[in-house]
Amino acid sequence: MKKILISLSLLLMAVITLVSCGDGNRIDQKGEIAIPQEPTIVGIKSVPGGAVIKVAIPDDPNLKGVVATYQRNGATVESRISRYLDTLVVEGYADENEHDVVIRSFNANDDKSEGQTVKITPLVAPVKTAKFEAFESFGGIKIRITDNPTLAKLALVVQCDQTNPDQDLAYDQRKWKDVSTFFTESNSVVLTRRGLEAVPTVFAFHFRDDFGNVSETQLIKLTPKEEVALNKKLCKHYPVGTYPVDLKKLQPGADNFVNDTGGGGVDALFDGVYNGTGKFFLAAKGNPIPTWLTIDLGQEASISRIATKPRWDYMPFQSGNVREWEFWGTDVDPRQDLINNPANKDDADYQSRHGFSRGWFMIAKGEQYKPSGYAPDGTVDGWTSEDREYYLNSTEYECDNTNPLTPRAFDKIRYLRIVVVNTFESWQYKQTSGGWFIGEVSPYGQIY
Incomplete structure (x- = not known):
C-alpha cells in the first residue's frame, strides 16, 4: 500500500511540474489579454542628442505602458514608460540627422499595439558641445570641463604619447598610453591628474558618452611642473x-x-x-x-x-x-x-x-x-x-x-x-x- 501511495505522489508531482512549466501559465502573464489601444502622439521636442515625445495614454485597462523603438549606432533600442507617465525620452544620438521612432503601447504580456512612426531630429549632442581646457600643473595637468548645461554623463579620456613630443605626427602615428578617464555630470568642473613626469609631453583628449559616442580627438603639448x-x-x-x-x-x-x-x-x-x-x-x-x-x-x-x-x-x-x-x-x-x-x-x-x-x-x-x-x-x-x-x-x-x-x-x-x-x-x-x-x-x- 505504501508503494502505491508513493507512486501516486510522484505522479502527481510530475503533473504539477509539467503544468507549472507550461508557457501559458507564467506568473508574469495574465492569460489572453486584448491588444491595447494605441497612444496618441501629443508633441515632439528636439533636445541635445535626442528628443522628448509626449503621448496621451488611452483609458484602456489592458494597457501597461508605452514603448519607443529606434535604431542607434546600429542596434535596436527601446525607451519605456508606464501607463502613469506621458513622456518618452529618446537619447544617445551623436548626429543631427532625421531618425524614425516607432511608438507602441503594450500590455502585461508585452503584446504590442500597431506602431506609429514619428520622425525626430536631435539637437547637437553634449559629447560634441562640451569643451575643455588643459593646463600645466604641479606634478601633472589640470583640466577644466565646461559647456555641459544638460548635465549629461560624460567621460574625458586622456592619453599621453610615449614618442618624441617634438615630432610632427598624427594621432595614429604615435604610441599612446592611457593616463586617466575623468567622469563628470557637471556643467563646469576642474579636475587634476598628478603623478606625471615633468617633461614635455603630447596629450590626447576626447569626450565619450554613455552611448559609445566620441568627440574628435585633440592633441595638446604640455609640460607638467615638478612638485616636491x-x-x-x-x-x-x-x-x-x-x-x-x-x-x-x-x-x-x-x-x-x-x-x-x-x-x-x-x-x-x-x-x-x-x-x-x-x-x-x-x-x-x-x-x-x-x-x-x-x-x-x-x-x-x-x-x-x-x-x-x-x-x-x-x-x-x-x-x-x-x-x-x-x-x-x-x-x-x-x-x-x-x-x-x-x-x-x-x-x-x-x-x-x-x-x-x-x-x-x-x-x-x-x-x-x-x-x-x-x-x-x-x-x-x-x-x-x-x-x-x-x-x-x-x-x-x-x-x-x-x-x-x-x-x-x-x-x-x-x-x-x-x-x-x-x-x-x-x-x-x-x-x-x-x-x-x-x-x-x-x-x-x-x-x-
Whole structure:
C-alpha cells in the first residue's frame, strides 16, 4: 500500500511540474489579454542628442505602458514608460540627422499595439558641445570641463604619447598610453591628474558618452611642473604683531591666536610625527573665529597643495577640528608689510581679506572633505570608515590659479598664513570664538 501511495505522489508531482512549466501559465502573464489601444502622439521636442515625445495614454485597462523603438549606432533600442507617465525620452544620438521612432503601447504580456512612426531630429549632442581646457600643473595637468548645461554623463579620456613630443605626427602615428578617464555630470568642473613626469609631453583628449559616442580627438603639448615636498625642518613660527597675543588688544592685520600650553606649540605643525604619539598644535579657548597664525617657510617656493592632518583620531568631524580653511602667502616680510602697507578699513575687500596687509594674497581655500557627504543642512550625521581614513590620512587643499578667488595661487612666497575660518563646532553653533587644534601641515610645490 505504501508503494502505491508513493507512486501516486510522484505522479502527481510530475503533473504539477509539467503544468507549472507550461508557457501559458507564467506568473508574469495574465492569460489572453486584448491588444491595447494605441497612444496618441501629443508633441515632439528636439533636445541635445535626442528628443522628448509626449503621448496621451488611452483609458484602456489592458494597457501597461508605452514603448519607443529606434535604431542607434546600429542596434535596436527601446525607451519605456508606464501607463502613469506621458513622456518618452529618446537619447544617445551623436548626429543631427532625421531618425524614425516607432511608438507602441503594450500590455502585461508585452503584446504590442500597431506602431506609429514619428520622425525626430536631435539637437547637437553634449559629447560634441562640451569643451575643455588643459593646463600645466604641479606634478601633472589640470583640466577644466565646461559647456555641459544638460548635465549629461560624460567621460574625458586622456592619453599621453610615449614618442618624441617634438615630432610632427598624427594621432595614429604615435604610441599612446592611457593616463586617466575623468567622469563628470557637471556643467563646469576642474579636475587634476598628478603623478606625471615633468617633461614635455603630447596629450590626447576626447569626450565619450554613455552611448559609445566620441568627440574628435585633440592633441595638446604640455609640460607638467615638478612638485616636491617642502623641507619642513626649515619652517618656523613667525609672529606678526605683538606676541604673545593680547585678545583684548588685537592689532588689525596681525596674528590673533593664543597658544594653549597643553599642546605642542606651533612647531608641532611641522615636526613630521603623526601617529598618535606626536604633539599637535592647540589654540586656547576664547580665540576669535576666524583666527590665523604666520609661518616662515625658510625657503621661497610656489605652492601646489597643502596636506593637513588633524589631531590624531580625536573626535573626527567634531569639536575644535578645522572644517573650513584658507591659506595665504606673501614674499614680502609681513612684519614690515603691516607697517608699510596696512589694509584700510574702508577698502571694499577689507572683511574678505581679514584686514591683512596688502602684501598677502590667498593661495587656497577649502572645506574638510567627507567622502560620504554631509547632511543636506551641512551638519555631520555620522561618518563611515572611509570618511575616517580620508580625514586622518588624505586631506589636502589644492592651489589653483584658475580659480577667480586665487589668481596668484602659484606666485612665489616665503611666508604662509594659516587661517581657520571655522571649526566643526563654530560652524554648527555659529560661534565667533573657540579653541581649535591641528596635527600636521605639509606644503608641496616648486622650490626656487
